[in-house]
Amino acid sequence: MRISQCIAPALLLLAAGAAQAASAWGFDDGSISVVAKKSAETVKEKLNQKAPLSKPVSLGNTDTLKLSLTAKDNGKGKRPHQAFLVIQEQDSGLEAPFPLTVKETGKAAVQISHKDLPIQLLLSAKPLKAFVVLASFGSAQGLSTPVFEVKIETDANAPPPAYEEPLRYGKKPEIQHVFRADAKSPPKVISLFFALAVLATLPALLIGWIYLGGNVNHLSKAIGPAPLSHATFFGSIVAMEFVFFMYYTSWNLFQTLPVIAVISAATVLSGTKALGEVQSRRLAGER
Incomplete structure (x- = not known):
């Protein structure tokens, strides 16, 4: 009796599993x-x-x-x-x-x-x-x-449907890129004209100094307290003009920018002391 009671549920579970598996x-x-x-x-x-x-x-x-x-x-x-x-x-x-x-x-x-x-x-x-x-x-x-x-079945009197192949991503032919030629400098006549125009302003600058009362005698007083600062400040201005000339004639931007950075730093450091010395003389009443 006990054996039949154990076997019956097991047979029912097997039958249910088989029925589910056969679904x-x-x-x-x-x-x-x-x-x-x-x-x-x-x-x-x-x-x-x-x-x-x-x-x-x-x-x-x-x-x-x-x-x-x-x-x-x-x-x-x-x-x-x-x-x-x-x-x-x-x-x-x-x-x-x-x-x-x-x-x-x-x-x-x-x-x-x-x-x-x-x-x-x-x-x-x-x-x-x-x-x-x-x-x-x-x-x-x-x-x-x-x-x-x-x-x-298609209509013989109607044109067949057109089909375009979709775009596929894959290897493409190599692209040979040709860079443009470097920009050329303007004609020398134009460059010479503007150079002379800049040089022509120098007489106007000297006349302005004379008219406003520029005193060249203070040059020794300025160089005495701060000779290195005045010399470096003036030299940095001349060097900056030389850099612009080299950039115009032969240098590229990557050659010009580092040199400008160095000269600019020297101009700021020397100019601070040189112009400070000039300010001190002005405050003392010297003309």
Whole structure:
């Protein structure tokens, strides 16, 4: 009695596990119909999930292909999480999935016409394979089975659909970049004219000093307390003008900037002390 009581629950669990493992998706009441837009003629075929149709179904440019079936889980009508009619090109394996509209009872349907198919499939010379795909969460085994083939019929009077290959990322030809020639200096006549214009301001500067009462006698007084500062300050101004000349004639920007940085630092340090000495004499009343 005790042995039978132990064996019975174990057998029930094994039976339940076997039934769950044998659960699989399938379909019933499957049919396919091709409805012509310009005529009342309709081609209808029954579908079987175990074997596809023996002959391809023709789909004209004005026809509509309609598929209907009842999805079942372990023989019971049920709505799967995934339900597609997949159209596949035989040579390249290119696929186009079309989702089925499924009710809670498992009844599903989908419609396809030429405008729904990619151009690559419309240009296929061989019939296209059609698969029904049903799957869901859980332990039930999904279904992916061929059900029929579609032969695309095109209008002989209409131009074939144009197809452009998509852009693919890959190795490209090497680009030989040619840099522009370096900028040339202006004509020497123009440069000489502006140089003379700058030199012409020197007499005007000397006349201004004489008119304003410049005193050259203070030169010895200025150099006496701070000779190095005045000499460095004046020399840095001359050196900066020389750097501009070299940049204009031969140097590039990367050669010019470091030299300008060094001369600028010397100008600031020496100018602070040199101009401070001049300020001290002015404050003392010397003119």
